[in-house]
Every structure is written in C-alpha cells, then in structure tokens.
Amino acid sequence: MSYLLLSISGHDRAGIVRDVSEALLHINANIEDSSMTALRGRFTMMLIVKLASGDGLGAVKAALAELEQRTGLTVQSQLISAEEAMVVPQEPDCVVTVTGADKPGIVYEVTDVLAANGVSIVDVSTRSRETDDRGDIYMMALEAFSDAKAESLRAPLEAVADRLGIDVEVHILDGAVI
Amino acid sequence: MRSILTQPDPRLREISKTVTKFDSVLETLSMELETLMIAGPGGVGIAAPQIGEFQRVVIVDCRRSMRPCKNHGLLRMVNPKVTDESGNVLGREGCLSVPDWVGVVPRAKNIQVSYQDMEGHSCNIESSGFEARVIQHEIDHLDGVLFTDRVVSTKDLVRRLQAGG
Numbered sequence: 001m002s003y004l005l006l007s008i009s010g011h012d013r014a015g016i017v018r019d020v021s022e023a024l025l026h027i028n029a030n031i032e033d034s035s036m037t038a039l040r041g042r043f044t045m046m047l048i049v050k051l052a053s054g055d056g057l058g059a060v061k062a063a064l065a066e067l068e069q070r071t072g073l074t075v076q077s078q079l080i081s082a083e084e085a086m087v088v089p090q091e092p093d094c095v096v097t098v099t100g101a102d103k104p105g106i107v108y109e110v111t112d113v114l115a116a117n118g119v120s121i122v123d124v125s126t127r128s129r130e131t132d133d134r135g136d137i138y139m140m141a142l143e144a145f146s147d148a149k150a151e152s153l154r155a156p157l158e159a160v161a162d163r164l165g166i167d168v169e170v171h172i173l174d175g176a177v178i
Numbered sequence: 179m180r181s182i183l184t185q186p187d188p189r190l191r192e193i194s195k196t197v198t199k200f201d202s203v204l205e206t207l208s209m210e211l212e213t214l215m216i217a218g219p220g221g222v223g224i225a226a227p228q229i230g231e232f233q234r235v236v237i238v239d240c241r242r243s244m245r246p247c248k249n250h251g252l253l254r255m256v257n258p259k260v261t262d263e264s265g266n267v268l269g270r271e272g273c274l275s276v277p278d279w280v281g282v283v284p285r286a287k288n289i290q291v292s293y294q295d296m297e298g299h300s301c302n303i304e305s306s307g308f309e310a311r312v313i314q315h316e317i318d319h320l321d322g323v324l325f326t327d328r329v330v331s332t333k334d335l336v337r338r339l340q341a342g343g
Contacts, residue, residue, distance in 0.1 A: 037333075091270065091280055092270075092282070093270070095268050095282060095332075095335065097335060097339055099339050123331070123332045124332060125331070125332035125333045125335070125336045126336065127336045127337075127340065129340055139336045139339040139340055140336065141332040141333075141335035141336045141339065142332065143282070143332055171267065171268040173268060173269050173270040173282060174243075174245050174247075174269060174270065174308055178221070178222055178223050178271055178272060178273055178274075178311075178312050178315045178316070178325075
C-alpha cells in the first residue's frame with residue numbers, strides 16, 4: 001500500500017477543496033488525514049492519501065499534473081512510508097498561548113524552549129492583527145505533548161516573555177475519561 | 179444492567195427532566211449509574227441520560243481520578259445547577275459516550291453548584307479545578323450537550339486571545 005503526502009496551495013477561491021478531492025476520487029485515492037486552511041489570501045492543503053492498490057505511480061502523477069494544469073494550483077507530492085502514515089500523533093497534554101507586540105523571533109524563542117525540554121509540538125495556529133493603539137499584535141496557540149514535563153516550561157518561558165515583552169501562558173491539560 | 183449510549187445515538191441530545199420523586203427508583207438509578215461509572219476506564223462521572231434515563235441525576239467521584247485532585251468524594255447530585263462561576267481554564271476531556279475521542283475544552287475554573295441529595299435536601303458546594311470540570315461536563319449531559327460541542331482548536335484559541343486582547 002502506498003501513501004502520498006500532498007502539499008497543495010493556490011490563490012483562494014471557492015471550489016479548491018472540491019477540485020482537489022474530485023481529482024483524488026478519480027484515482028481512488030483515499031484522504032487519510034489532512035490540514036486545510038486559508039493563510040491570508042492563499043488556500044493551503046496538506047494531505048496524506050492512500051493510493052489504490054494496483055494503480056501505478058505514473059497514473060497518479062499524471063492525474064496530479066492534470067489537476068495542476070487545469071486549476072492553477074501548485075501541487076507537490078512525495079511518497080511516505082506506511083509506518084509514518086499510520087502513526088497517530090500524541091494527544092497534547094499542554095497548551096501554550098502567546099500574545100504580544102509583533103516582532104521577529106517570537107516563534108523561535110518560544111519553540112526553542114520547548115525543543116530544549118524535549119517537548120513535541122502537535123499543532124500550532126498563529127495570527128497577527130493590527131490595533132489602533134498598540135501596533136501589530138501577534139497571537140499564537142500551540143498544543144504540545146510534554147510527557148508531564150509542562151511544569152518545567154514555565155520558568156524558561158517566563159524568561160522569554162520578559163525578554164520579548166510578551167505574554168506567555170502554559171495551560172496543563174489533565175486528562176481523564178469522564 | 180443497561181449499557182452506556184454512545185455517539186451518534188440521538189438520545190444523547192435529549193434534555194432531561196427535573197426529578198420530583200425521591201424514592202427507591204431514584205436510589206436504584208443512582209446505584210446503577212455508580213456501577214457503570216466504575217466499570218468504565220477512568221470514569222469519574224456519569225449522567226443519567228447516558229443510560230437513556232432522562233432525569234437530572236449525575237454521579238461524580240474524583241477520588242477515582244488518575245491524578246490526585248481536590249474533591250468532595252462521591253457526589254450524588256439531583257437537579258444540579260451551576261449558580262456562579264469564575265475563571266477560565268483549558269483541560270482535556272473524554273467521555274464514556276464518545277469513545278476514542280478526547281479534546282481540549284475550556285471550562286470555568288471555580289463553580290458554585292446547588293443540587294438536591296438523594297433525599298431531596300438542598301445542598302450547595304464550591305468546587306474548583308478538575309472536579310469542577312467533571313461537574314460541568316456531567317451537567318452538560320442533562321442538557322443534551324456533549325464535550326465535542328465545546329472542543330476548541332488552536333485556531334479557536336487564537337480567536338479567543340484576539341477577543342480577549
């Protein structure tokens with residue numbers, strides 16, 4: 001069984017997901033996991049698809065090239081291992097939220113602390129927004145798996161917050177079936 | 179013994195009725211709920227509608243939490259209602275009725291809850307942290323609300339930061 005990672009993007013308009021999923025349906029490729037979102041004026045899609053057994057990679061590549069040509073989307077693909085395609089990401093056990101005046105380096109400084117502590121990021125969203133009085137405000141929410149080490153992130157993240165003049169909060173998610 | 183209703187059973191969306199009779203039927207229901215809660219993996223709470231009994235009864239027992247937390251022991255709450263709340267915290271939730279699914283849910287950090295005990299006496303407690311989360315989750319069941327209705331993504335969190343800023 002072959003798995004393909006597709007990275008697709010294009011100038012945002014109605015119908016992009018339809019166009020892509022239609023092309024995938026025609027080659028019997030099943031969407032296993034995906035992240036699709038509008039980043040500013042560009043619609044972006046990352047998908048893991050399972051290819052129909054029997055179909056040669058050539059036919060798939062041809063279908064994707066046809067999609068690219070017909071829709072003007074940028075389509076990139078790479079084969080990934082079945083092992084990678086099957087992994088279920090760790091459930092996050094902490095959330096880090098960041099707000100502050102936008103400046104280069106916020107994402108780096110915050111994630112450097114996480115990486116140094118062996119904390120793995122599961123999902124990140126960011127946004128910046130113009131305000132009338134405080135210039136551009138940058139916001140980031142980050143879900144991570146810390147393996148119960150989230151408490152040890154507080155001190156170094158506070159140091160980063162002080163240095164950059166931003167707010168950083170660590171929320172520890174205690175999970176239990178209810 | 180009845181079994182626990184699971185998504186997408188439409189009965190999980192029903193609104194439960196106020197309990198008016200404090201009798202042996204209620205006692206039996208409460209015992210049945212306790213048994214099912216304990217049988218579930220890591221179950222710390224259960225609500226009557228989860229077994230198709232649409233009465234405002236919930237059982238909470240946070241002594242069973244995998245991580246120790248401040249709690250009131252076994253709570254058998256009839257007609258529970260959050261009367262006051264403060265603070266906002268994020269936590270991870272799962273549900274016996276939504277197997278194999280967990281998500282990040284914002285809840286009030288501290289709550290005041292009024293309810294009746296098994297004899298119909300009025301009670302009031304203050305709860306915070308994990309137990310408060312469990313109580314809010316169970317009361318949601320009485321109104322046909324599942325935690326999946328309240329799950330937030332990092333995108334939602336950023337929107338909340340934006341609203342707050």
